[in-house]
Amino acid sequence: MSDYVKQLMAEVKAKNPSEPEFHQAVFEVAESLVLVLEKHPEYRSEKILERIIEPERVILFRVPWVDDQGEVRINRGFRIEMNSAIGPYKGGLRFHPSVNLGILKFLAFEQVFKNSLTTLPMGGGKGGSDFDPKGKSDGEVMRFCQSFMSELQRHIGPNTDVPAGDIGVGGREIGFLFGQYKKLRNEFTGVLTGKGLNWGGSLIRPEATGYGAVYFAAEMLGTKNKTMEGKTCLVSGSGNVAQYTIEKILDLGGKAVTTSDSNGYIYDEEGIDREKLKFIMNLKNVRRGRIKEYADKYKNAVYTPLDPNAAFNPLWDHKADCAFPSATQNEINENDAANLLKNGIYVVSEGANMPTTIEGVNLFLDKKILYGPGKAANAGGVAVSGLEMAQNSMRFGWTREEVDNRLAMIMKSIHNTCVETADKFGTPGNYVNGANIGGFIKVADSMLDQGIV
Numbered sequence: 001m002s003d004y005v006k007q008l009m010a011e012v013k014a015k016n017p018s019e020p021e022f023h024q025a026v027f028e029v030a031e032s033l034v035l036v037l038e039k040h041p042e043y044r045s046e047k048i049l050e051r052i053i054e055p056e057r058v059i060l061f062r063v064p065w066v067d068d069q070g071e072v073r074i075n076r077g078f079r080i081e082m083n084s085a086i087g088p089y090k091g092g093l094r095f096h097p098s099v100n101l102g103i104l105k106f107l108a109f110e111q112v113f114k115n116s117l118t119t120l121p122m123g124g125g126k127g128g129s130d131f132d133p134k135g136k137s138d139g140e141v142m143r144f145c146q147s148f149m150s151e152l153q154r155h156i157g158p159n160t161d162v163p164a165g166d167i168g169v170g171g172r173e174i175g176f177l178f179g180q181y182k183k184l185r186n187e188f189t190g191v192l193t194g195k196g197l198n199w200g201g202s203l204i205r206p207e208a209t210g211y212g213a214v215y216f217a218a219e220m221l222g223t224k225n226k227t228m229e230g231k232t233c234l235v236s237g238s239g240n241v242a243q244y245t246i247e248k249i250l251d252l253g254g255k256a257v258t259t260s261d262s263n264g265y266i267y268d269e270e271g272i273d274r275e276k277l278k279f280i281m282n283l284k285n286v287r288r289g290r291i292k293e294y295a296d297k298y299k300n301a302v303y304t305p306l307d308p309n310a311a312f313n314p315l316w317d318h319k320a321d322c323a324f325p326s327a328t329q330n331e332i333n334e335n336d337a338a339n340l341l342k343n344g345i346y347v348v349s350e351g352a353n354m355p356t357t358i359e360g361v362n363l364f365l366d367k368k369i370l371y372g373p374g375k376a377a378n379a380g381g382v383a384v385s386g387l388e389m390a391q392n393s394m395r396f397g398w399t400r401e402e403v404d405n406r407l408a409m410i411m412k413s414i415h416n417t418c419v420e421t422a423d424k425f426g427t428p429g430n431y432v433n434g435a436n437i438g439g440f441i442k443v444a445d446s447m448l449d450q451g452i453v
């Protein structure tokens with residue numbers, strides 16, 4: 001570790017105690033940026049990274065609501081407006097009991113670089129609540145969303161900050177949030193992305209993150225003259241990102257053999273075909289059930305409950321070619337990374353944000369496998385959110401093919417930026433350096449142009 005990174009991390013830890021995920025995200029980026037800071041002393045003297053680390057604004061608020069039993073419940077709401085150098089703040093809302101300031105700061109920080117990589121004019125933000133939509137009725141979710149938006153609406157707007165979905169926030173929640181914004185502000189505007197098709201949404205937005213992660217894997221394979229055809233894939237999660245990852249793997253001739261939720265995972269050696277995927281979508285998006293039911297229905301599949309205290313996750317201990325972590329942060333630790341490598345995996349494309357620990361990432365980099373970090377591989381979601389904003393501004397909607405082609409082109413461009421930047425800075429094939437530096441330069445140069453603000 002360089003003296004610069006050591007000193008920076010000591011300051012970050014002192015100023016942001018008890019935020020390990022934020023420390024991890026900053027450390028990973030800072031390590032890459034040493035290469036660029038050596039060549040550009042103006043970034044050091046203008047304290048560009050030090051400024052990016054400090055959110056432009058943090059909003060923290062009370063979210064009171066009444067449950068179906070008439071009891072008053074109180075959650076905490078957040079919005080981190082991290083960086084607006086290249087466009088309005090943009091990033092998802094996460095509703096999950098684990099949500100806290102540190103987790104949202106890590107996500108907002110990652111989002112700054114990711115959004116820059118998409119080539120679209122979007123700054124970085126993130127928000128959410130420790131509210132758990134699991135087990136809540138539609139009425140409870142609606143009342144919570146309305147209370148959440150009653151405060152958030154003061155801080156966002158189509159030219160200021162445009163939230164979207166993330167864990168626990170899908171089409172249903174975006175609908176309730178949008179309805180409340182419209183009522184309070186008396187304006188119909190593109191203030192959220194991931195909207196329903198009838199009221200300003202974009203085709204392909206629900207699919208975009210998962211599709212994009214598979215396009216990114218296909219681009220990485222292309223550098224070795226290979227394709228997704230016939231590849232066996234491990235996928236974690238069974239939410240939005242996982243579902244459309246599995247769909248695009250099928251489209252490109254591959255086979256997904258795992259899917260999971262926070263209770264356990266299934267291994268289906270025959271592969272998750274389109275009919276089984278339809279079952280998963282209905283189970284998760286409509287009936288809101290647990291993935292265990294997959295193994296009750298498809299008898300050849302094996303269900304394994306997850307032990308949160310185990311030293312490794314057995315999902316990552318199967319023979320395959322590619323891995324698509326699509327659930328949550330730090331779901332691949334050093335042991336899991338070692339198991340993936342032992343099982344012959346040579347492509348990892350991260351649908352989730354920061355799903356691999358630093359130790360795991362170092363193993364992938366040492367073995368020089370095709371490792372696409374989340375801020376590059378899962379940027380397809382926010383890219384199509386950017387396209388949704390463009391369509392809203394034009395009051396016009398593109399066809400499915402048009403949006404999908406643009407998504408594929410953006411993923412190709414992100415891939416090329418990573419490869420070219422990694423080459424330029426002397427670390428060929430290192431997509432981590434490529435993504436971190438590639439995302440940083442545009443934001444840093446914009447901050448230089450705009451003065452000390």
Ligand code: NDP
Nearest residue numbers: 166167168209237238239240241261262327328352353381
């Ligand atoms: P969903 O809420 O739709 O699905 C999340 C899935 O991950 C569920 O299967 C959930 O299981 C599982 N999961 C969540 N937390 C945990 C945990 N702590 N341990 C084990 N499993 C867990 O979210 P998304 O699919 O939208 O998001 C998944 C990941 O992708 C996140 O890291 C998110 O930040 C990232 N991402 C999402 C984008 C998007 O457009 N939606 C864009 C870019 C990145 P359970 O139902 O049991 O909780």
